[in-house]
Amino acid sequence: MSSKPIENVDTDKVGDYLLYLKTNNARTDKALDEAINEQKEFMESFRRYKKFYVDHQSSYYKIKQEKEEKQLSKDSPNLVGRLRKEKEDLAFKNESLLKQNEELKTRLSTLAGHKMQDGNPNITDLSDPFRPTKLAEKFREVYDEEWTRSFEELDVFLKDEMKVIATLRYLMSQVEIFCTRFSEKQIKDIARTCTDEIVNPKVVTDENQTLRCKTPSEMSNGQKETAKKIIHDLRKSVGVLSVRPLVQIFDGWFMCNLRKINKLPPSSRETDAFVAKTFEIVWLMKIQNPQxxxxxxxxxxxxxxxxxxxxxxxxxxxxxxxxxxxxxxxxxxxxxxxxxxxx
Structure with missing residues (x-):
């Protein structure tokens, strides 16, 4: 089995490390800013070349293998069989080693991520699919995909480029305001419920009577910080589950009025898709700690x-x-x- 080095390069580590240097660099560093910009441009080119590579490598290796086997078959049929067997054995061993390597990398990355995150919210776990670098990429993809289709849909009704852009910007700003406010409220509600049940637990008797003590316990500052981190981690790990119901609430509360004001049809499919996707990414951005x-x-x-x-x-x-x-x-x-x- 031929190795595929391009697929194994962990380019995200470079971007995360440059951002770490930028965050902890008190003075302006032109060289570092240029490195960050160049790295972003490299990532865009890298994704295009990687797609080209993946699309063409299968046919390349197949042709190469057929040529090699054809040449070997001319020399010795027995040699071809023996080499094929050795190749299969090596491929099996290589696959096993790759799986072990990936498992170790994931475990190491998770451990390192937890270590770095403590006391430093600017460093994220590289195994986290919703880490800031990935969310920033997904956010830009919304512009390339959903924003463009929504623009074309709205342009049919509004017939004014600047007005369409202003409408989409207004939509995004309202999504961000909604996500910011509810994210802050949600984390406070979760914290209040969790901590209240710990310091002032309630007991429901067989007669359905709720009992509480008169003097609840008090949490120390250290216990408050520990609880805060655990609650933020919990919300971040399952926060994506809030997206669908919040989109429904936002649609009923805000989008209906927007359609009336701009005289849009009751259902604008592409614009609805744009709002839903924007809402998902913005929400995941707002449940980061810090936002x-x-x-x-x-x-x-x-x-x-x-x-x-x-x-x-x-x-x-x-x-x-x-x-x-x-x-x-x-x-x-x-x-x-x-x-x-x-x-």
């Missing part, structure tokens, strides 16, 4: 070319923000560039 943030630029501001690329017009002054930049946390390192239209 990830988006950054927009206002009209007539000077274009921040370090955090934004251009839509269709380049310039120095902002006309409108099309897609927000993503930060690791408030005032934190850049995770993904936004898109703006210049005047």
């Amino acid at each position: 990830m943030e988006t950054q927009w630029q206002s009209q007539d501001e000077k274009c921040d070319k370090d955090k934004f690329t251009f839509y269709t017009k380049r310039g120095d002054i902002v006309s409108q923000t099309v897609w927000p930049a993503v930060l690791l946390h408030k005032n934190g390192p850049l995770m993904s560039k936004g898109i703006l239209q210049a005047k």
Whole structure:
């Protein structure tokens, strides 16, 4: 079995390490900023080349194998059989070793992630599928996919590019406001329920009478911090389960009014899909500890070319923000560039 080195390169570690250096670097480091930008550009190119590689490697190895076996068959039929047997044995051993290696890497990465996260929320577990680097990538994919289809759908009704962009921005801002507020409320409600049941447990008797003590216990500061971390970890591990019911609530509370105001049809399938996908990623960003943030630029501001690329017009002054930049946390390192239209 031929090895496939490109698939085994852990490129995410490079990005996470650069962000770690950026977060802990008090002064401006131009070389580090350039390295971060170059790494992001490399990741985009890497994904394209990797797809090309995966698409073509199967046929390449098949042709190569057929040529090798054809040549060997001319020399000695017995040799071909023996080599094929040795190849199968080596392939089996290699597969077993790869599985063991992946298992050890996962266990090591999980352990290291937990160690690094304690006291340092900027370092994430590399085995976490919802870590900030992955969420930033998924968020940008929403722009490439769902945003584009929703734009085309709304353009049929609104017939004005700037108005369509403004409508989609308004939708996103409302999703973020909703997710931010409810995320904060949810974690407080969970913490209150859990800690209250610990320090002031209730007992329900056979007669269905609820009993509580008169003097509840009090948690120390250390116990409060431990409980807070456990509650945040719990919510983060299962928080994706809140997405579907929250999308339904948001649709009934907000989207219905939006359709009436903009005279949209009762069901705008592509726009609904855009809202649902945006809601999912933004919600997962908001249940990080600390929360990830988006950054927009206002009209007539000077274009921040370090955090934004251009839509269709380049310039120095902002006309409108099309897609927000993503930060690791408030005032934190850049995770993904936004898109703006210049005047």
